[in-house]
Amino acid sequence: MEFHGTEVRQKALGLIRGGARNAEVARTLNVPAGTVSYWLHMERARHRKLPGKHSPLCPRCDGRDLDESAYAYLLGLYLGDGHIIQYSAHRVPNLMIACSDDWPGLMDACEAAMRRVLPDNSVCRVRRSGCHNVKVYSRHLWCLFPQHGRGKKHERPILLEPWQQKIVDEHPWELVRGLLHADGCRITNWTVRLVGGERKRYEYPRYFFANKSQDIVRIYVEALEKVGVEWKTTHRRSGVYNVSVARRASVALMDAHIGPKH
Structure with missing residues (x-):
């Protein structure tokens, strides 16, 4: 088995930082593609992000612009029929909205709102019997939806933060539409x-x-x-x-x- 030193590893990460793909790096440095993937895996474990890549910014933590109209609608969906799940400490939490297959337009609107609120994050649909779970993954969901907590929503207080109330006051129809x-x-x-x-x-x-x-x-x-x-x-x-x-x-x-x- 051929072992590659730190210098080769750093060169590989530097190439990836410049935008090269794993296969290109492997060919350039004559390193097995699996080794390059392993180095990336270890780098993710250390930094929770790819080398040279920036984690998606958060409107609350980083001051990124927030599409407030889309947020008011998504907030309504979340309060009505959504919840945040994190399967383990190492997994990225996801906001899930259950959408019936009887209303495909609603499903499209939900996905569109997620993409507008969190444009740099992963959004997907998971098929279930008679419905799809529309999901968006982000480590900052707690920041955007502070109403999250243990237990059912009707068994604990649900209060809007002042910054949320300001958005709702400016976009009341979008909140009403999401809740309905x-x-x-x-x-x-x-x-x-x-x-x-x-x-x-x-x-x-x-x-x-x-x-x-x-x-x-x-x-x-x-x-x-x-x-x-x-x-x-x-x-x-x-x-x-x-x-x-x-x-x-x-x-x-x-x-x-x-x-x-x-």
């Missing part, structure tokens, strides 16, 4: 009315949002009030808070900015 896409729907209700002595069926559209967390419901209705939407809420025995928007003017406003899932 995660835990809401637009349906057609019907009732029977007496018109001219005849019983006639009357149909009307309605928006519903349901969640067990009183804090998340509060965040939702405060955003509705900011955009002038009237709402009513009921509390079921199951512990779910149901927020309804049924007044014609408010439904028209919701239709203009949200619309049904697709």
